Amino acid sequence: MSSELPDSAVSPPSGAGESTSGPSRRTVIATGVAVGGVVVAGGTLLAGAEEAPATGTAPSSRVSLTVNGTRRTVTVDNRTSLLDLLREHLELTGSKKGCNAGACGACTVLVDGQRVNSCLTLAARLEGAEVTTIEGLADGDRLHPLQQAFVDQDAFQCGYCTPGQIMSGVGCIKEGHTGSPEEIREWMSGNICRCGCYVKIVRALEQTAGRK
């Protein structure tokens, strides 16, 4: 039942073996400042915790999960949150880090169909999980109805909270808590909008839930 430190857990200092799309600005920055760096080889990815000190020997776990329909097998420092795994190691930067404490909702994703705060979810616990992020919502070039509704209703200004609002909204609609603007507000209260777009966010949910 215990997760042993895998042989490959001590990672090379740079992005040796990166197989995706070559070093981007993000990976260059990440490998420059983060511990451990990122290694993707044969579908396996070695991820250091973003907030880990530079020991390189922190306990890690191997976990296989599905992200937006793609199976990923990763070895993560046990401290790595799902949010950091997505943003720093899978290059899925749609999910945002606002408070990193479960208070703002900007990191909201679906895990096994349920909306959760990815900042408070330890990646090591997600063996077999199905994760859906904002990047996995559209059908090719066709936006998800709630994405389209956010455009139609002009439901954002700066946009930083929007991925979390939309993922939370998808959960809210699925849960059936869209009976009235008041109900939507209550059940969306875990998503804070610094710009104050709440009225239009409520309208976007109503549009998608079929009330308008």
Add this chain to the structure above:
Amino acid sequence: MHPFSFTKAANTRDALDAGRHGGRYIAGGTTLVDLMRETVERPETLVDISDLPLRDVTVAERGGLRIGALVTMSEAAAHPKVRSLYPVISQALELSASAQLRNMATIGGNIMQRTRCTYFRDVTADCNKREPGSGCAALKGFNRTHAILGTSDACVATHPSDAAVAFAALEARVHLLGPDGERQVPFADFLLRPGNTPNREQALRRGELITGLEVPALPRPLKSGYLKVRDRQSYEFALTSAAVALHVRGGVIREAKVAAGGVGTVPWKLPAVERHLVGQRPSDALWAAAAERARDGARPLRHNRFKVELLKRTVERQLRVVGGSK
């Protein structure tokens, strides 16, 4: 965050074995991961118990309810039996946290959650709960949200759970499993007042695991509900709250279960209020008179004097909501 090793328990025996060797159980993780990031919590080993078979809600003997420790807050709140038999539990849960957190957090973890005292969460501040003997920064600090009941010179932090207030009112029992077998602890004995040891918060023995909560059967019909008063309308901890359950038959109150939240170092059962109600006929005057007793023994701090009156009004209003205005 400090490094930690991580194991996932395949079954209850594995979990207890890891717990006996000092492993910390993790279920929803919404409190624990947050506090680990602040380095308030520094476990060396986390034991993931999410695969254990503790996810059922069952009707127990004589119509009581047993809620498995790993039932999430959202599952428990939405469960038809919880909704129909104990609305006070559903309401307390749905007025807690956010939809996302309720999808993650479990019933067992909910009663284990730690205080929101800002000094406890700030590792540079003195806090007897976090560092025994270091002092209490809240006593002379900004203590508007702190407790007025059950406090000590060592600690004035509130217990943050809403559901625990409902469980306290209903006199639930905590089911535990440890290296020495199963036992049950009355809710009133499970969460500990701070005294001189605010670092000890639960009557748990080493390696013990919460397996579930049992809410005893109460005579029917039973009306119940939860009122939460806070600085903003949603997604906020209680300044005051009241859990009320009343059984009225023949125009007379036969059973009254009342507890308050946001005011005590533990969920605050109100036996004096209950005694004032039982045997009486419901009336607005009765609600007001009974609620007067809610503040018995209150010791306000510099910034939370308002809670004494607010507590009385919260209890009075919820008695009226549940028992009817007459």
